[in-house]
Amino acid sequence: MADWIYILNPHRDVLDQEPCDKEKILKLALEDPEAEFWLSRRNRMVPGDRVWFFFTSPDAAIAAVGEVDEEPRADPDDPDVSYLVPVTLLAEGTQALYRTPVGRDELGLGQVRSVQKVKPAALPLLLARAGL
Template sequence: MRDWLFMLNPTDQTMDGDFSSKERVLELAKTAPRREWWLARRRHMAAGDRIWIYFATPVKEVAAVAEVEGKPFEVAGDAEYPWRFPAVLNLKATRALYRSPVPLAALANQHPQGVPLVRDSDLQLFLTHAKL
């Protein structure tokens, strides 16, 4: 199992036609947790991996988590994000992270970009805040 840091810019990326704020993601964890997530480049994700969702604006924090349900697959017609993967938001852990998010200042990776693997030192912090 691998842990990935998934960058989400709530001001320009949307989920279901709505902005991807941490409030919206928490609501989706309650009402429609299974969804397809998007990638600009293929990653070697597999079922059971986790994505820790980093909200890039306005506060720069990790405030949600989802479990990957399958490998990324390519889609036609989306030049910016040609890869998708299925994942399910973990309501209990997302609720805990929503209440106690991990701020960027606490991370070893101070300049996250793309969808990198989570550093070991950051993973312990995420697990603690998510109560996992």
């Protein structure tokens, strides 16, 4: 199993025509947790991997978590989207992270890319805050 950080910029990223902010993801986790997220490259995600959602604003922090359902796949219906990865948002973990997010400084993040692996030193903190 691998752990990934997925970057969401609420000023740029949308889901269901709404800004992809912490409130939107929390609502989805509680009401409709299965979602698909866009990837610029396929990555090596496999079912069971965890995805930690890092929101760039208003405060740069991880405030949601999900689990990969299927390997990333090309989207034949949208040539502008390279890949989609189906993820089930974890309601309890997302609620816990929403209340007490893990900030950028706590993660030891340098340059932030769209998707990257979680640093091994940061994983115990993420798991503890999410109650996993």
